[in-house]
Amino acid sequence: MRLRKVKGAKEAIANSNYVIADFKKNRGQYEKIFNNNNALHLEIGTGKGKFIIENATLNPHINYIGIEKYDSVLIRAIEKLDNVILNNLRFINEDAINIAEIFDKEIDTLYLNFSDPWPKNRHEHRRLTSPEFLKRYESIFKVNKHIIMKTDNRQLFEYSLKSLTDNGYKIENLSLDLHKDNDKLNIMTEYEEKFSKKGSTIYRVEVKK
Amino acid sequence: MRLRKVKGAKEAIANSNYVIADFKKNRGQYEKIFNNNNALHLEIGTGKGKFIIENATLNPHINYIGIEKYDSVLIRAIEKLDNVILNNLRFINEDAINIAEIFDKEIDTLYLNFSDPWPKNRHEHRRLTSPEFLKRYESIFKVNKHIIMKTDNRQLFEYSLKSLTDNGYKIENLSLDLHKDNDKLNIMTEYEEKFSKKGSTIYRVEVKK
Numbered sequence: 378m379r380l381r382k383v384k385g386a387k388e389a390i391a392n393s394n395y396v397i398a399d400f401k402k403n404r405g406q407y408e409k410i411f412n413n414n415n416a417l418h419l420e421i422g423t424g425k426g427k428f429i430i431e432n433a434t435l436n437p438h439i440n441y442i443g444i445e446k447y448d449s450v451l452i453r454a455i456e457k458l459d460n461v462i463l464n465n466l467r468f469i470n471e472d473a474i475n476i477a478e479i480f481d482k483e484i485d486t487l488y489l490n491f492s493d494p495w496p497k498n499r500h501e502h503r504r505l506t507s508p509e510f511l512k513r514y515e516s517i518f519k520v521n522k523h524i525i526m527k528t529d530n531r532q533l534f535e536y537s538l539k540s541l542t543d544n545g546y547k548i549e550n551l552s553l554d555l556h557k558d559n560d561k562l563n564i565m566t567e568y569e570e571k572f573s574k575k576g577s578t579i580y581r582v583e584v585k586k
Numbered sequence: 587m588r589l590r591k592v593k594g595a596k597e598a599i600a601n602s603n604y605v606i607a608d609f610k611k612n613r614g615q616y617e618k619i620f621n622n623n624n625a626l627h628l629e630i631g632t633g634k635g636k637f638i639i640e641n642a643t644l645n646p647h648i649n650y651i652g653i654e655k656y657d658s659v660l661i662r663a664i665e666k667l668d669n670v671i672l673n674n675l676r677f678i679n680e681d682a683i684n685i686a687e688i689f690d691k692e693i694d695t696l697y698l699n700f701s702d703p704w705p706k707n708r709h710e711h712r713r714l715t716s717p718e719f720l721k722r723y724e725s726i727f728k729v730n731k732h733i734i735m736k737t738d739n740r741q742l743f744e745y746s747l748k749s750l751t752d753n754g755y756k757i758e759n760l761s762l763d764l765h766k767d768n769d770k771l772n773i774m775t776e777y778e779e780k781f782s783k784k785g786s787t788i789y790r791v792e793v794k795k
Contacts (some may be wrong), residue, residue: 543757
């Protein structure tokens, strides 16, 4: 993905109360940040934030953290919150490759929404459902491991179903055409809204381990 | 499925050299029928036979057995072979619910093509990928268990991916849009040909245990 630089993004992120800057210091103690021990849901690649902001608004008794490596994208999420107070939402501006250094046995549910498909074989290890990434997630989950994935990329989804089940995850829920299922509870990402309007099939799987 | 009765089907099937009538007597010794110990591939619900006849024609060193419970359908497969000699192909006119009484540790690969989806929950046990059926298959496989499934029924496919992986099968190959993959080796069933022309998405999975 080529991104346009957004002037002032770094500063705005650094100054936002929604962003956890010293995340490595908080490893294993995010309860302190939220000041409660509610369930903690994590979205990797949170993008412009529509999905996680709507979730946090609808579910005040769940804490949400969104990780996004591009400041020029994360700034769009921050801007959405200019006049909103959501005590159960935070962002981290970091590459998910370092996820195991950020969290320690404290995540209940992990969302992977419309992740980069990295279609070339030699980039397989960069896919967020590769064995390499699944290994990184092992230590971030509280007790049960729970991943919910959505994508419109068929090849990534085929790959992920194999990788997840090969690595011990059990399929809890599966939809090979989410928007035809007419799930009223589905919260769409920006990307999902755009591409489903164009007729793309949206896939969703929920797995547990 | 409501089927039209075909006059003379029973007799024609009884008289065909392609049909194994005393199948329970041959349990565990189908090598004798084929007079060799080549791999044995089984199709449950073989229908009008296009898939298995094309396979048997292309792969003379693999033995094929097609099971079909409806004589009014199986007769169409038999008729296709009126002027053809295929020593590596046989049919059995029987309900697959009795599969464990028909075979004993002798199947290498099982094909489930466009099986009845049995959409109602109370009919789940009739689906050919239900835990009940997977249990029946346990004793029919030689050593490794190998199932290849195709369907255009999304709900049946979602169900089957969960059921197969829940019951210890590993995904080897998966396509969520087989005909877009342009697989030159794909042999179509009658049903597949008809419904893919109408634009149905065809799903395929190959699993091993």
